[in-house]
Amino acid sequence: MSAAVTVFENPALKCFLAETGAETQWAQVLLRRNGSGWELRHISDRDGAAAELRQVAPDGLRAVAQFTAGGAFRPLKAAPTLQRGWRCLAPDAAALETALNQLYPGALADWFAARASPPPVTHFREFTNRQSGMYRIAQSLTDAQAAVVIHATCDARLCLKRRLWTVDGLEADGAGEKSVIPCLEPCAVLLEAARKAARAEQQKKAPAGSSQTKD
Template sequence: MGGMARAAIAARRGFTLGQVVVEFRGETAVLSGPSSGAPAADLEPTIEALRAHVRFDEHGRYRPLSGARTMPGNWRISLHESLAEAAIDAIYPQALLHQEQAARGTLRIVTFGEMVGRQRGRYRVAGDLGAAGRERAREVLCGHCVRTPVWAGGTAEERDIPCPEPCSVMVALAREAALWQEDSPRAASPDSTVPFADFSTPGNEVREAYLARTPAEVPGG
């Protein structure tokens, strides 16, 4: 038994994965990003061009979280059908592998506690984040992501992309949130020019979403 996306590619059957729509036309695989209704721009038909295009969002910010719902929109790329899997891997690294492992029951799950227990140096403090703070971090960060956090007990359906362990961006957010438990910062208006993972800067969208969910009497968690 394999993953949904790989099975669809093998059968040359169209499907949607995350924010990407995949269609097959003859021997060509056509991948399209999220659409706002504007005409789609055709990318250079190479995996390298695709990878470079989805690396930054529409504000020009680097996308450290490949599954973040900040993918630039209104683009498409036409590739030989043999490159369909490579194209998906360029957009969502390991998504096909994790789908297949989940379908086979071999996906290895790493919990938040296990992940932060491995941390050393400046990220070791991430383990001090309380249970409520961890849940808020999951809500605001994973809520921005197309992957399903099975590491937190989530259930991934066949068409979902399972996420088996907290990513480095989650650990970075947990570190900042743990520090906020001792010294709660003031909230600020979200600023789309602040880098996605710059959680220490006021206006960062994830930071402000986290602070907005934090009860005043419980600064960090």
């Protein structure tokens, strides 16, 4: 008996390709059709000569995404600090998917998921209410305090994902703001910022000399 061969087709990639024209911007990356494949480069290198850009394989883009041009680690891959000076040729759709996932992990899947109505968004309260251990303290932030943390962490100068989740009193990012990559729930960087802010609030309220504050 011969086994049937199943060709797995990623619906997110299929949808993305159907909507991608000759040129598409994906946060800080410019994608251009290149024959039957694609060329990727930093948007700021749009007009750079190919020969002046370092050629990187699709699976080599992870190393590009890990550090800024100055060598600093990038904990948030959607930070607007993607280094320039590289060029990647993706000969087919599978290679393009690899390249995109190295640069912006999970973004293609989130972009596709966000097309659902309603999109699968986890708002701040829902997210923090399921935290335990050292992150449970984030639940103690008021809405206003949480909004301050969100402004400070998710600002376009620090993250290019379009935030779709909210806390009461704070609007989600509007369409056309930041990039087409959605943020469907608070990330680890946001959670850590919320933990620190809650901890600081707790310490402010503690009697002088008290050491009863906890994470």
